[in-house]
Amino acid sequence: MRSIATGRLALAALVMGATAVLASPSFAQATGANIWAKGGCADCHGNLAAGDGDPAYPQGPNLRRTALQRAELREVIACGRPGTDMPYHVVDAYTAGTPCFGITAGVPPATRKAGALAAPDLDTLVDFLLTSVKGQTRITRANCALFNGGDLDAPACAEFPR
Ligand code: HEC
Numbered sequence: 527m528r529s530i531a532t533g534r535l536a537l538a539a540l541v542m543g544a545t546a547v548l549a550s551p552s553f554a555q556a557t558g559a560n561i562w563a564k565g566g567c568a569d570c571h572g573n574l575a576a577g578d579g580d581p582a583y584p585q586g587p588n589l590r591r592t593a594l595q596r597a598e599l600r601e602v603i604a605c606g607r608p609g610t611d612m613p614y615h616v617v618d619a620y621t622a623g624t625p626c627f628g629i630t631a632g633v634p635p636a637t638r639k640a641g642a643l644a645a646p647d648l649d650t651l652v653d654f655l656l657t658s659v660k661g662q663t664r665i666t667r668a669n670c671a672l673f674n675g676g677d678l679d680a681p682a683c684a685e686f687p688r
Pocket of ligand 1: 562565566567568569570571583584585586587589591592593594599602603607610611612613615640651
């Protein structure tokens with residue numbers, strides 16, 4: 527038992543070391559883009575967060591034009607917006623664990639729920655929105671590539687200038 531645990535620890539240390547080496551901006555951005563895609567955000571906000579989501583889903587706004595700061599972005603993603611189609615993404619939203627807009631008494635009516643995001647993923651996603659989405663209204667090939675596995679030649683990015 528003990529040696530297995532030690533082995534796991536060593537492996538964890540190794541992985542963490544590798545992550546530290548790889549933690550260049552592009553690596554962090556790519557990870558944020560993966561969470562964006564897997565989190566279902568693209569359905570409503572569009573593949574490039576520019577507000578042109580799948581017509582089958584409620585329309586989410588263009589997040590490249592958002593005025594929200596870090597804490598507000600984090601709260602709206604964790605908590606959603608009651609009475610709108612923006613869903614909450616944290617399992618214990620609206621409790622003492624994750625107070626939302628000052629509410630801890632449970633999820634208010636007409637609040638949409640979506641798949642859960644773990645806290646570290648939420649932070650990575652918010653970092654990504656701040657570094658690669660907010661304020662970037664002219665989409666470049668490189669920015670588009672972030673949402674396409676880093677591939678500058680992705681067909682979806684051909685229309686954007688290099
Ligand atoms: C079911 C559709 C839907 C999904 C899924 C969704 N959103 Fe939204 N989102 C919306 C809508 C609609 C609004 C506008 C709410 C309103 O009217 O205030 C919104 C608002 C926001 C805002 C606030 C923008 C601002 O400037 O006020 C942020 C940030 C945001 N969404 C991020 C995300 C992220 C990140 C995800 C994925 C984890 C996500 N959304 C998933 C529909 C969605």
